[in-house]
Amino acid sequence: MLDKTLTQLSAGLARGDFSSVELTQAYLERIRSHNADLNAYITVTDEIALAQAARADEQRAAGNANPLTGLPIAHKDIFCTEGVRTSCGSRMLDNFIAPYESTVTARLGSAGAVMLGKTNLDEFAMGSSTESSYYGPTRNPWNRETVPGGSSGGSATAVAARLAAAATGTDTGGSIRQPAAFTGITGLKPTYGRVSRWGMIAYGSSLDCGGPMTQTAEDAALMLNTIAGFDPKDSTSMDRPVDDYKARLNEPLAGLRIGLPKEYFGDGLNEGIRAAVMAAVSELEKLGATVKEISLPRTELSIPAYYIIAPAEASTNLSRYDGVRYGYRCQDPVDLEDLYKRSRAEGFGAEVQRRILVGTYALSAGYYDAYYKKAQQLRRLIRDDFQTGFREVDVILAPTTPSPAWTLGEKSNDPVAMYLEDIYTLSTNLAGLPALALPCGQVSGLPVGLQLIGNYFEESHLLNIGHQYQQATNWHQQSPVL
Amino acid sequence: MSLDRSQVENVAQLARLQVSEDAMSETVASLSSILDLADQLQKINTDGVEPLSNPLDATARLRADDVTESNQRDAYQSIAPSATDGLYLVPKVIE
Amino acid sequence: MEWETVIGLEIHVQLSTRSKIFSGSSTQYGAEPNTQASLVDLAMPGALPVFNENALRKAVAFGLAIDAHIGKRSVFDRKNYFYPDSPKGYQITQMDEPIVGLGEVDIVLDDGSTRTIGVTRAHLEEDAGKSLHEDFEGMTGIDLNRAGTPLLEIVSEPDLRSAKEAVAYLKKIHSIVTYIGISDGNMAEGSLRCDANVSIRPKGQTEFGTRTEIKNINSFKFVEKAINVEVQRHIDVIEDGGTITQETRLYDADKNETRSMRSKEFANDYRYFPEPDLLPVEIDDAYIQDVRDHLPELPDAKIERFKADYSLSDYDATVLAASRAMADYFEAVVDVSKDAKLAANWCMGELAGQLNRYEQEISDSPVSAADLGLLIQRIQDNTVSNKIAKTVFEAMFRGEGSADEIIEAQGLKQVSDSGAIEAMIDEVIAANPGQVADYRSGKDKLFGFFVGQVMKASKGQANPAQVNDILKSKLQG
Structure with a gap:
């Protein structure tokens, strides 16, 4: 039962093959068996889940079910969930019982989805391996000695290991797509502003984007149908109509023009991943697509641009954690300065402090123009490069990561080495574009993935291509043996 | 770009982060290596390019002037480290 | 040596919106601590600001009132600093692209001459909460009800040359913002607060001297005293061979002196950058025209009209038009009494005197304009003499009834038999x-x-x- 996709489970509930309570119990059972080992969840909300499942079953009995009613999912512990600890993977918020609900989780909750728990992440979403969490690293279910990617590593592992039917994630520089690639699942980073950020704890405000992490593109469409849309509580949320993301899933791909950016296929790319991605390209050609090489010449510069902009925004977004109104407060502060400095030094981990310091420096007097402003200018150039590309092709296809999952601890002491691994995902966040990560092969027993990058608000098209690809292949059906 | 210790101390003061003596040299080194990475930006000519702060170049949507919030003090202060008589408490502030 | 004083004022005006600038909390003054502090005001993780259109409208109205440049595109920035009454660790303000650009206002000096004072800019920002320093178990208490109240910060050019000019300018700004109804202007409640940048230089020198900033002066009287005492301090320091340090100082009204603020002793680096949670604000000509169409008559125009329509002297017209409340009251008295000269005398004489005696605002006057108009009618029809009318007015002010009731009850009717x-x-x-x-x-x-x-x-x-x-x-x- 737990190997089924969200869409299949939805059909099973509708047919009455099983109840939501039964399904939820099965997931909770599996979480009990494997979470200690994988550390995908920070908090398992058994009671809430069972109560929601019982309510979902009642709704279904009353004939009020919709596609998500009764489906057990997990939330990245960056979304505020009222009455439930929302830690963001940080000691700073270890005692933070959120007093309100994020728009994403509220929408899923009103659609009838059941919350199994809150998943692990790099502290404040700052990382690519889920090793910087205060709650310890999450393991990759394909090989427990490797990382699941990050920062949404807990959600990725939960979905890959079938500890949840689907999960929410957030993507600031690849945090949905990279862990999706490392664990063999599907992950969608929507257009910036398509999914509300209200209640989603901020890392880099102009980059942060919530999205679905699922087994299939079809499941991602199902979830996006619920979480996408305008929210008056988020000024950056876009007030424009939302597609029915399932409507185009079955369109044929004949005539589709795919661009392969040559900068994404350079020397740094693992040969196994190159082969897997090119095999997927052939598959899409068989389905009617044509392929051409394009250039995104500033791809490499996305790394310095991102690692200025994101820490700069983060450095001030995290100023609110001061030990005054909520969160961690140091013991016996002698004065106000001591309260601030020790609460923050003790409450934040090393990588978070590092990014706060970098960001503070980049915004400080005399350096703003050389760093922050320069990075924002480069950001426009990167966006323009994509727009040039989209004049020639409909979508851009590229590997999601340059290499498969690395060994736990391998890059922990070398932040720059870890940052370089984000090279293929950062540009889309800087440009605000949607991108869909799909599993497309394995290298040494570890999943690897490709991503499809579309123009603004073209999520429907990406999901269509992803679904057609998954109809023709079975990489998305592979799951690790626990 | 390599930083010196006093620059790191200054930034840590602005960010209100206590950097311990033990961690200082490693902090100086890692910040310097990150800024080396960032310095690739300096090679690029961006003259006349408007900085992009929102990817969609969108503009503000305005809210009507309505009071929509009610008093939730008890709920919000139940998670406060220190509050008395409805006030958040901090070590004495001297002006 | 003869010294010239150079003063610039930064005036913070709380805009009288119902809700806060970035949240739906009430801005009502005087509520129980933290009962008007929402998720946004408390800077809860994940909470986001949304801009209040009415704050924008009021800021544009001010810009139009001083004939200033209106920013068709304005941008909010974060000003980063740690302080317990600033819950986000930054204040949302406007740095490079404010809503109101260069403008000017005229002030009238005691000798009747007029000076034009430049307004550099006026920008929107959020107010901070309040730190309560009474002893709470040896701690400071933080009340965030005020956090997020919309402020318009009006920055003048360093055009003011004396404390008296500074007061005249402050009164003029007070009059404009209350006239156009963008603020209640209540200084006692902090609706209008003033920082003064003060420096001196030898008469004839063009470069400015080192300035100090006096923070948070909250009455017209204290503005004059604080500036005078600070100017004298500058002169004393410099004439003793010392130098002025650029710093922020507080005015102590009890001791009539300024002192350095300890908490601001190290230079801050505010790290301004565009607020990514808010998008640039763009307005078009139609919006500006709509605000213009709703602007009430401004003080200068009203003075001219009072002189023309009511044959008032320059002095009388200026006094009566100084506040919108007084001007409206006066016109309502004229409406009933049909005698502008008598109405003016009564408003500026007995009414102002009684209000002053009981320390009341005209909006709280126990005698309505219509009632004063009726009393004046009784003078005109010889029911009472002007002198007896004053006695009647005092009784009206004490709430003893209408003019006719008091005249009747106390037998004050004039004897014409x-x-x-x-x-x-x-x-x-x-x-x-x-x-x-x-x-x-x-x-x-x-x-x-x-x-x-x-x-x-x-x-x-x-x-x-x-x-x-x-x-x-x-x-x-």
């Missing part, structure tokens, strides 16, 4: 034969003595004109 007046005069003449003889022998000045005796006998109620006429003829006897 010539028989009764004659009888009183006869008594006075009979009782003072010596003075009558003196008067008739040429001591004309004694006439006033007889008038006084008659008025006394009538308890002030005799019609003075009749008393004059009859007395004159009887004394000539």
